[in-house]
Amino acid sequence: MTPPIGIRARLARAAPVVAAPTAITVLTAAGAVQTHREPLVAVALCALAIATSAALVWSDAKGMPLIVGLAVLAAGVTLACWGDPRNLGWFGACVIAGWAALVLPTRWAIAVGAALAAEFAVMLAVVSREPGWVTWMFGVALTCGAFVFVRRQRELVARLHAAQAELAERARTDERHRIAREMHDFVGHSLTVALLHLGSARLALDDDLDAARTALAEAETATRDSLDDVRAAVGLMRSTDNNVAPPAPGIADVPDLVDSYRNAGADVHLDVRGTPARVTASRSLTAYRVVQESLTNAVRHGNGGPIGVRIDATADHTRITVRNCCSTPAQHRSGTGIAAMNERLAAVGGTLSSGPAPGGWLVEAVIPS
Incomplete structure (x- = not known):
C-alpha cells in the first residue's frame, strides 16, 4: 500500500x-x-x-x-x-x-x-x-x-x-516466520506430550484408575504449560520494551525435554558426549529446537518404538543425531517442522539431513561452535 x-x-x-x-x-x-x-x-x-x-x-x-x-x-x-x-x-x-x-x-x-x-x-x-x-x-x-x-x-x-x-516489510515477514516457528515448536511439543498422556490414560481406564488419573493430570499440566507459553509469547509481541525477552531454553535443557517424553510413556534414550556448555546461546537454542522437533516427529510417526538421541559436542561443532527405529519413510512428510529446522540451522551456519535409515528414520544436524 x-x-x-x-x-x-x-x-x-x-x-x-x-x-x-x-x-x-x-x-x-x-x-x-x-x-x-x-x-x-x-x-x-x-x-x-x-x-x-x-x-x-x-x-x-x-x-x-x-x-x-x-x-x-x-x-x-x-x-x-x-x-x-x-x-x-x-x-x-x-x-x-x-x-x-x-x-x-x-x-x-x-x-x-x-x-x-x-x-x-x-x-x-x-x-x-x-x-x-x-x-x-x-x-x-x-x-x-x-x-x-x-x-x-x-x-x-x-x-x-x-x-x-522493503526492508521494513522483510523484517515484518521474518518476524512472522520467527513467531510461527516458536509457536510451532513449543505448542507442538506440549500437545504431543499431552496426547501421549491422554493415550496412556485411555489405555489405563479399565485396569488402573490411579495410573489413568496420573496420566490425565500430566496431560493437564502439559496443556496448561502450553497455554502459558502462548500467553507469554503474545504478551511479548504486545510489549513495547525491546529489552524484555523470555528465558530461552538451551542444550543444557535437553535432558529435561527428554524426561518429559519419558514421563509421557515414550521410549527415549539420551547420550550426551563432550561439553555442550561451550556452545553459544543462539546455537544452544537451535540445538534444543532441533531435538524438540525431532522428538515430536518421532513420537508422532514412530508407533511407540524406541528413539535414540545423541549429542556430540567438540571444540569445532555440535552434532545432534535423532534415530527413530520404528517409522517408515512414508510416515515422514516434509512439513513446517523440517522447514523450521532448516531455517534455524541455516541462520547459525549449520546443516541438516533427514531421511530413511536402516530400521527407521534418521535426523542429523551439525551446528558449528
Whole structure:
C-alpha cells in the first residue's frame, strides 16, 4: 500500500508546476516592459507564455513535447529581452533550464541548457560584446547543473524510501516466520506430550484408575504449560520494551525435554558426549529446537518404538543425531517442522539431513561452535 503523501511532499511536487510557469510569465512581461516593447507585443508575449506553460502543465508533457514547449517559451523570453544583457527578463532562461533539468532525462536537460547558453553566445557575437552575456551563459549552466543535482537527490531519496519500506516489510515477514516457528515448536511439543498422556490414560481406564488419573493430570499440566507459553509469547509481541525477552531454553535443557517424553510413556534414550556448555546461546537454542522437533516427529510417526538421541559436542561443532527405529519413510512428510529446522540451522551456519535409515528414520544436524 502506498503511504499517504504529506503536505510538505505535496508542496514540493506542486511548487515547480506552479512556480515555473508563473515565473516565466512574470519575467517575460518584465523583459518586455524593460525593453519598451509595444503594449500589444508585450501582451502577446505574455499570452504566449501563459498558454504554452498551461498546456505543458495540463498535459504533464514529457520528452519531445516538453522540449518543443520550452523552446517556445525561450523564444518568447528572447523576443521580450532582445539586445539588452542587463534585462532582468533573462532570468526566464534560467527558469526554463531549471524546468528542463527537473523533468527531462539528464542528457536532454544538458542539451536544453547548452542550447540556451549557445543563445547567449550568439548574442555576444552578433548583438554586442558586453560581458553580461557571459554572465547569463554561466547562470544558465549553473542553474541547469544545480537542478539536475536536485532531481538526482530527489530520485535517490525516493529509492531510499522504497528500500526502507522493503526492508521494513522483510523484517515484518521474518518476524512472522520467527513467531510461527516458536509457536510451532513449543505448542507442538506440549500437545504431543499431552496426547501421549491422554493415550496412556485411555489405555489405563479399565485396569488402573490411579495410573489413568496420573496420566490425565500430566496431560493437564502439559496443556496448561502450553497455554502459558502462548500467553507469554503474545504478551511479548504486545510489549513495547525491546529489552524484555523470555528465558530461552538451551542444550543444557535437553535432558529435561527428554524426561518429559519419558514421563509421557515414550521410549527415549539420551547420550550426551563432550561439553555442550561451550556452545553459544543462539546455537544452544537451535540445538534444543532441533531435538524438540525431532522428538515430536518421532513420537508422532514412530508407533511407540524406541528413539535414540545423541549429542556430540567438540571444540569445532555440535552434532545432534535423532534415530527413530520404528517409522517408515512414508510416515515422514516434509512439513513446517523440517522447514523450521532448516531455517534455524541455516541462520547459525549449520546443516541438516533427514531421511530413511536402516530400521527407521534418521535426523542429523551439525551446528558449528
